[in-house]
Amino acid sequence: MRTIVLVTENAAAVDMVMGKSSIRRRILALLIAEPDQRLHLREIQRRVGTSPGTASRELALLVAAGLVEREAEGHQVYFRPTSSPFATMVRTLLLVPAVQAPDHAANGVAPVDATPEPARPPRTIRGSAPARTNPRRPDALGLRVLSRLAAGLGPLYAERLAGVFLYGARARGDAQPDADVEIVVVLNTIDRYGDELERTSAAFAGISLELGLIVSRVFVSEAAWQSEIEGRLSVMRSEAMSG
Amino acid sequence: MSERAVQLIEGAERAIASAHRELDAEDTEAAAERACVAMLRLAKACLDVDGLAPGPTQAVCIAYGSQFGRSGRMYSAYHRWLLDAADLRKASSGDLNLPVDLASIATAVERAEIFRDAVVRFVEHNP
Numbered sequence: 001m002r003t004i005v006l007v008t009e010n011a012a013a014v015d016m017v018m019g020k021s022s023i024r025r026r027i028l029a030l031l032i033a034e035p036d037q038r039l040h041l042r043e044i045q046r047r048v049g050t051s052p053g054t055a056s057r058e059l060a061l062l063v064a065a066g067l068v069e070r071e072a073e074g075h076q077v078y079f080r081p082t083s084s085p086f087a088t089m090v091r092t093l094l095l096v097p098a099v100q101a102p103d104h105a106a107n108g109v110a111p112v113d114a115t116p117e118p119a120r121p122p123r124t125i126r127g128s129a130p131a132r133t134n135p136r137r138p139d140a141l142g143l144r145v146l147s148r149l150a151a152g153l154g155p156l157y158a159e160r161l162a163g164v165f166l167y168g169a170r171a172r173g174d175a176q177p178d179a180d181v182e183i184v185v186v187l188n189t190i191d192r193y194g195d196e197l198e199r200t201s202a203a204f205a206g207i208s209l210e211l212g213l214i215v216s217r218v219f220v221s222e223a224a225w226q227s228e229i230e231g232r233l234s235v236m237r238s239e240a241m242s243g
Numbered sequence: 244m245s246e247r248a249v250q251l252i253e254g255a256e257r258a259i260a261s262a263h264r265e266l267d268a269e270d271t272e273a274a275a276e277r278a279c280v281a282m283l284r285l286a287k288a289c290l291d292v293d294g295l296a297p298g299p300t301q302a303v304c305i306a307y308g309s310q311f312g313r314s315g316r317m318y319s320a321y322h323r324w325l326l327d328a329a330d331l332r333k334a335s336s337g338d339l340n341l342p343v344d345l346a347s348i349a350t351a352v353e354r355a356e357i358f359r360d361a362v363v364r365f366v367e368h369n370p
Contacts, residue, residue, distance in 0.1 A: 178301075180301060190342060192344055192346060192347055193331070193334060193341065193342065193343045193344055193347045194331070194344070194346065194347025194348075194350050194351070195347075197327045197330060197331060197347070198327070201323040201324075201326070201327055202323060204326065204330075205308075205312070205322055205323040205326050208304075208305075208308060208326060209308050209309075209312045209313060209322070212305055212308075212309065213305065214301050214304055214305065214326070214329075216326070216329065216330050216333065217330055218330065218333060218334050218339065218341060219334070219341070220341065221342070224341070224342075231338055231339075231340065232336075232338040232339045232340075233339060233340070233341075
């Protein structure tokens with residue numbers, strides 16, 4: 001999966017990725033420990049000591065967050081850590097517990113706080129170079145919605161989910177307060193577009209009602225997302241922020 | 244029923260008829276656009292009962308959600324259908340060129356027709 005992520009020193013983004021799940025952390029730690037190897041689901045499940053369903057769900061979230069990539073080979077699916085800048089930063093945080101982000105993130109069920117977060121000074125990761133400044137500064141509300149949707153869509157789609165991204169003004173960081181929250185959901189295949197709308201209708205409408213904003217989504221096949229075609233999809237991909 | 248509500252419902256009727264023609268012509272972009280327009284005009288007719296007249300699509304969807312999404316005055320699914328119609332229109336637009344199938348758009352048009360019947364009843368009972 002091609003993942004385009006922004007480097008961020010924003011603690012909220014780290015919380016979003018890390019959540020409260022110790023299983024998720026253990027899976028990530030396992031994959032980080034063997035960065036040159038890819039591991040299949042059963043092996044990850046066995047070595048982490050959890051059920052196949054939990055491992056699959058947590059891996060889907062890590063894939064959606066752009067920290068892990070999924071490779072299908074025949075009937076077998078393998079996972080390995082990605083090498084994106086954001087993934088590298090999160091791995092650094094995992095390996096430096098003293099600066100690990102606080103563990104208070106919403107994990108897909110908590111209400112989204114619509115209050116804008118005050119700007120934070122750049123964080124410095126101990127033992128490494130100062131954190132890079134994110135030139136686009138995706139807004140905090142967009143990230144929180146993305147986090148919540150990624151957590152909800154992971155179990156819903158399981159292995160069909162290749163990624164969930166924020167795009168548009170809220171990903172670029174130039175959104176007005178009433179701007180739409182624009183989400184792209186990447187699925188391995190899309191048979192009938194309306195079925196995906198129906199499947200996610202209540203979740204998106206519920207968040208829209210809760211926030212008094214429009215939270216919109218488009219569904220893109222993994223093949224189209226990875227293709228090099230020009231146009232609006234290409235722009236969306238360049239703006240995309242994983243969650 | 245106010246004159247504005249009548250005009251909006253009639254406009255929605257025309258949009259639904261146009262959506263059917265575009266479906267027959269297998270023009271997914273135009274059909275999805277007309278289905279969405281029908282939903283928006285019907286939502287505006289409901290809002291007119293409350294003395295609200297939002298203009299842009301975003302404002303109509305938010306206002307409809309605020310007034311009818313959870314109030315029980317209208318079936319809550321209509322709010323979802325309105326948002327889904329807007330997202331279907333976006334997905335069907337030529338610049339995105341996503342693989343939106345005719346059957347999905349036909350469903351959106353059917354929903355617009357169901358919504359129209361409900362809005363006519365609602366407006367008639369809430370002049």
